[in-house]
Amino acid sequence: MPRHQKPTLNDVARESGSSIATVSRAMSQPELVQPQTLERIREVAARLGYVPNRRARALASGQSETIGVVVPTLNSPIFSSTLQEMQRSFAANGFQLLIASHEYDAASETAALAQLVSHGVDGLIVVGAKRAPSALAVLKAARVPIVQLWEGSADHDRVTVDNHQAGYLAARHLVDIGHRNIGVICGHLLNNDRQSARVEGIRAALEKDGLTLARTKISEQPLTISAGRAGCMTLLQMLPRPTAIIGTADLLAIGALFEAQGRGIAVPDALSIAGIDNVDVAAHLSPSLTTVDIPAANIGTEAAALLLQRLRGENTGPAARIALPVTMVVRHSTARAPG
Amino acid sequence: MPRHQKPTLNDVARESGSSIATVSRAMSQPELVQPQTLERIREVAARLGYVPNRRARALASGQSETIGVVVPTLNSPIFSSTLQEMQRSFAANGFQLLIASHEYDAASETAALAQLVSHGVDGLIVVGAKRAPSALAVLKAARVPIVQLWEGSADHDRVTVDNHQAGYLAARHLVDIGHRNIGVICGHLLNNDRQSARVEGIRAALEKDGLTLARTKISEQPLTISAGRAGCMTLLQMLPRPTAIIGTADLLAIGALFEAQGRGIAVPDALSIAGIDNVDVAAHLSPSLTTVDIPAANIGTEAAALLLQRLRGENTGPAARIALPVTMVVRHSTARAPG
DNA sequence: GATCACTATGAAAGCGTTTACATCACGGAG
DNA sequence: CTCCGTGATGTAAACGCTTTCATAGTGATC
Secondary structure, three states, rough: OOOOOOOHHHOOOOOOOOHHHHHHHHHHHHHHHHHHHEEEEEEEHHOOOOOOHHHHHHHHHHHEEEEEEEOOOOOOHHHHHHHHHHHHHHHOOOEEEEEEEEOHHHHHHHHHHHHHHOHHHHHEEEOOOOOHHHHHHHHHHHHHEEEEEOOOOOOOOEEEEEHHHHHHHHHEEEEEEEEOOOEEEEOOOOOHHHHHHHHHHHHHHHHHOOOOOOHEEEEEEEEHHHHHHHHHHHHOOOOOOEEEEEEEEHHHHHHHHHHHHHOOOOOOOOOEEOOOOOOHHHOOOOOOEEEEEEOOOHHHHHHHOOOOOOHHOOOOOOOEEEEEOEEEEEOOOOOOOOO | OOOOOOOOOOHHHHHOOOOHHHHHHHHHHHHHHHHHHHHHHHHHHHHHHHOOOOHHHHHHHOOOEHHHHHHEOOOOOOHHHHHHHHHHHHHHOOOEEEEOOHHHHHHHHHHHHHHHHOOOOOOOEEEEEOOHHHHHHHHHHHOOOOEEEEOOOOOOOOEEHHHHHHHHHHHHHHHHHHOOOEEEEEEEOOOOHHHHHHHHHHHHHHHHHHOOOOHHEEEEOOOHHHHHHHHHHHHOOOOOOOOEEEEEEEEHHHHHHHHHHHHHOOOOOOEEOOOOOOOHHOOOOOOOOOEEOOOOHHHHHHHHHHHHHHHHOOOOOOOOOOEOEEEOOOOOOOOOOOO
């Protein structure tokens, strides 16, 4: 019987002389079938190379063992660490990840969410809380557990990182060592509440000391090293020149560092530079980068744990919140303000 | 009728006074239904908030609009650029990506592949050709188009990057500028044909000039900056000390660069360092890193194009191969051998 | 006016599972 | 010896969609 189709439950049932229901049980609830029958079925299944069809299983059971994840980009060092850990946790529990990215475009995000929901994911992981009303509607209609990363709202489980605090710490550090004129290079603030919160944190720290963060001292840039350089160049042209620069993402700070060095400006003696994220390379640069550590990998682990609990029904309570700490990492790219 | 279930085709059919078949056609082949009927159906569908259930669609049609991707890691700069572009291309064509990573563990890879296949992906993208026999069996049984990235075998479509050539170019460059004693820091060679090929390329370039690559001059490391530092440290202890080091991944080379600088060894005057990959940061370091450019983003784009062609039946011919060029990028971390 | 091709629609059979519900055999309780 | 609970298995109805095939209606053709 050389059929060239994949074998189905039916085939196994016929070959093993059991009913299709018994075979189904043998696959998913083996404790319900007699050991002897079970073994016979398993032997046949192995011989035929039977692999359960999850699409059918998903349709019948309403569970797809699939988690949808939507992130802004896949190739940022931060998100990719988070993803890596998330994938590890979910895979260990039999779940696959459907991953989409939207590159900070609201329409793409809505589309991605809609697609994932229509694919029937069992759970959803999203970054940030702020989003287009249409996207919110999609999430609402999805009727599956949702975990928000980074920033969250009270109506869903969330793993938050205090971005405001991260900005605050970075600015506080610089103010503490005498800086009064601080420039900021940040990502585009539209559709990005992580970046917005960091900038607000910086503002708060400055205002506490009676300083203000003028709009002109903020350079909005894409989140790349080159953009960091460009932002740095802009800020350095201002008079009086800032004595310190905060990049609200390490990539930006690193770009700024390179740009300053390229122009012969001594870091940290003539210019202090601080970042936020603590990416791998930050510790190795010279001078090593002062930054605020964001536990990116942990975010992934915790988010997976939270979602798995919901899926298993172990947590039916109100929306949980796991707030991960951010910590200042003072290295050698910052120093007391000159003069 | 406030049912709290998601509306189905049936609901739309009832409300719009058409049959379920017509509604189905209105959704997926609108040209087959009369404009007037179509509009009525669309109006009802919109009012009910109907979203097609792709699980059911997949089961009935045999197409899931889902592509499985298995990569070693998600958080490498190289793979994540590839993924980003791939995701972009597929999303533009209505496909979602099921992404898994195995962290260079053969068993995990087999498991991931099996899961993806059982999920019923329409196509599969894998990295490299060499894999465990069990994994090959899974691929064979999958009966879906497969695209191999980086290294490929003749039985599948593939987007290759000549890793051998990349290694060759890097070594050739160093030999050309007078280096005779070259150390190599590479990733673990087991289960990683990209790394193996790069090392072999280096070996070939050296042997062409009558040089040999002693096993002792190769340091196998994980693919991280810290590991690059460690590898560099090991190599620097050898006597005579190598005058040049190749990191077969930029992260390794960057680590080596930092380590050398940390030890007060002038790069490139006392020690030349070259990498392979051309990651973003390479151009910005000081000295900027001499490396071999690997078109990571292109790999994603091309792979998606290849797979989409197969899925659309536009290409039913023999396995295609797209070989992307690698190019030497000489910067300032390499210089003529001292003496 | 009968025939034909064609279009728009409907009825119904799957797709491969899961899962009530029914059945049956068996053994212990009364 | 009958009754009933129990455990193993089977039957069949979903799950929500696609798709084949049949049907009815519409003009055009001879």
